[in-house]
Amino acid sequence: MSQAGGTVTSGGMITEANSSNLELPEYQKKAVEGYLKSQSFKEWPFLPKEISSPGRAYPDVSAFGTNVPIVIQDSDGASVNAPVGGTSASSPAFAGLLLQVRGALLSATECDGIDVTFGHINPMIYWAAENRPNAFIDVTVGNNVYDKHGNYCGQGFVTAEGWDPVTGVGMMNFPAFVEAAKEYYCIGIENIPNKGKKGKKTKEGKNSTKGGGRSRFRS
Numbered sequence: 001m002s003q004a005g006g007t008v009t010s011g012g013m014i015t016e017a018n019s020s021n022l023e024l025p026e027y028q029k030k031a032v033e034g035y036l037k038s039q040s041f042k043e044w045p046f047l048p049k050e051i052s053s054p055g056r057a058y059p060d061v062s063a064f065g066t067n068v069p070i071v072i073q074d075s076d077g078a079s080v081n082a083p084v085g086g087t088s089a090s091s092p093a094f095a096g097l098l099l100q101v102r103g104a105l106l107s108a109t110e111c112d113g114i115d116v117t118f119g120h121i122n123p124m125i126y127w128a129a130e131n132r133p134n135a136f137i138d139v140t141v142g143n144n145v146y147d148k149h150g151n152y153c154g155q156g157f158v159t160a161e162g163w164d165p166v167t168g169v170g171m172m173n174f175p176a177f178v179e180a181a182k183e184y185y186c187i188g189i190e191n192i193p194n195k196g197k198k199g200k201k202t203k204e205g206k207n208s209t210k211g212g213g214r215s216r217f218r219s
Contacts, residue, residue: 012165017055027123031163040160065090111186129169132180136170
């Protein structure tokens with residue numbers, strides 16, 4: 001998938017909050033409610049259903065997922081190239097990028113002495129999408145009314161500015177995402193959702209716990 005003229009394979013959805021589905025998490029609430037209020041959503045004629053009480057929505061992010069080359073062994077044991085696509089390609093690709101982000105943080109002076117671990121990273125992703133939007137490349141043209149083979153499904157969602165159930169908050173813009181991650185995990189920010197105990201600002205502008213050590217913000 002690319003910012004323009006690419007291919008989207010998306011089964012994105014906004015679920016209905018009930019006993020069978022997860023509730024809309026707090027970290028995603030503003031993004032999903034913003035989409036539901038957007039003109040793109042209101043004017044889209046192919047919605048799969050009316051959403052009276054939104055629950056967990058997906059995807060969270062997007063990544064390139066068309067004709068990604070991998071190496072496999074054929075029946076004779078020889079290594080051959082084979083293209084793959086869809087979430088089987090984009091999910092591990094995004095996970096690999098996160099490893100690169102962690103490596104960048106561990107070597108950054110701002111994170112000196114902090115063993116950054118991501119864990120549940122979604123709160124950080126939505127914080128960055130709202131507060132550091134250049135951490136992502138927003139995809140604003142497209143829909144998931146067609147499947148990956150180009151077959152018309154008759155219903156689906158449309159992209160919009162910000163989060164949408166086709167491409168999430170968009171694709172990672174690696175340099176800016178690293179800077180946002182430094183701020184979130186190492187430098188310290190105020191009002192981190194689902195972060196737990198909040199650090200206090202020191203004169204140097206860093207965050208510290210009550211005992212004086214630098215705090216480690218994990219999502």
